[in-house]
Amino acid sequence: MDSTKSTEETAINIPRESSSTKHKIAVAAVKAVATPHKRGGMKRGVAIFDFILRICALAAALAATATMGTTDQTLPFFTQFFQFQASYDDLPTFTFFVIANAIASGYLVLSLPFSIVAIVRPHVTGVKLLLLILDTVLVAFTTAAAASAAAIVYLAHNGNSNTNWFAICQQFNDFCQRTSGAVVASFIAAAIFIFLVVLSAVALRRH
């Protein structure tokens, strides 16, 4: 805003000056042209950081999907109350968790080319705005998956005496540890998504 104002003032002041001050104007013009280039470098740095963060988020989301998706424990004994086997698809929340994290991984893979476009052309804001909006939706998506799975994992660990829901982790210890790990990975992916949104917003502002 301020830079625009100063160039406007220059445009009004110029005619009052003599034509010998052409050199001065040329210097001012060079300065005005040089500033966006410097900004472009900063923008490019942010865009490269954005690309790296996306790969980290992809790793976290894939780890969450794979850990939860392959969780399967068969017990060597059985009791009156518990099954022989615990798998992620025994609980609908864990199924949602796997699907949501798989979608997040897929989105991240598809967003990588757009992130590269943002590196190559740092001044194109349309791509950044699109990524920001989709990233915000994915923040909600990954957080929802992680939080709902966390609520179930907490219940599996501690149970609840008021509702008579028993803790199942005494029996399915390995199952509980793997699901806990998957929840942590998904929360990391969600945190990276929040950071990506903030980064895009800062980059949009400097335009």
Added chain:
Amino acid sequence: MDSTKSTEETAINIPRESSSTKHKIAVAAVKAVATPHKRGGMKRGVAIFDFILRICALAAALAATATMGTTDQTLPFFTQFFQFQASYDDLPTFTFFVIANAIASGYLVLSLPFSIVAIVRPHVTGVKLLLLILDTVLVAFTTAAAASAAAIVYLAHNGNSNTNWFAICQQFNDFCQRTSGAVVASFIAAAIFIFLVVLSAVALRRH
């Protein structure tokens, strides 16, 4: 970007022209000044919409907090397995839900003055960037509360035969209906937060 470039070009071209074209320059200057004003009007409209959405989100978050916080059902009978009374603080997830929605309500009240600043001064981007970042964090916060409560409410409605967790909604029907309503209100608040982030991003881009 484009408007800055055009004023630069004007600044370079002026000395070549005769001093009689002062009128032309004045017109160009007026145009350059007029454009931000038009944009300011659009920005102000977006800022007012942002303010209204914040009040809607506040209503949703307060409704979620109040509905969940006052949920308390005493049964006229008792069985071997279930308690006489069901309250939100019997389940840690519901306690988190109440706290998270209360924090979201408090944040929304505190953000209203900042939203008014954005209406009064549409060109100050610092306030908008701050609100965007905090809104993104609150998206994650409200979604986490809503999703974890939804997982528990689903379990209360349907139970889970694999883990031997019984559905408690046959007994506590009123309790379940109120908690379901609170979850829906919290999801509405989360959706409005996402929309607020998108709105802020679009407003930042037009700067």
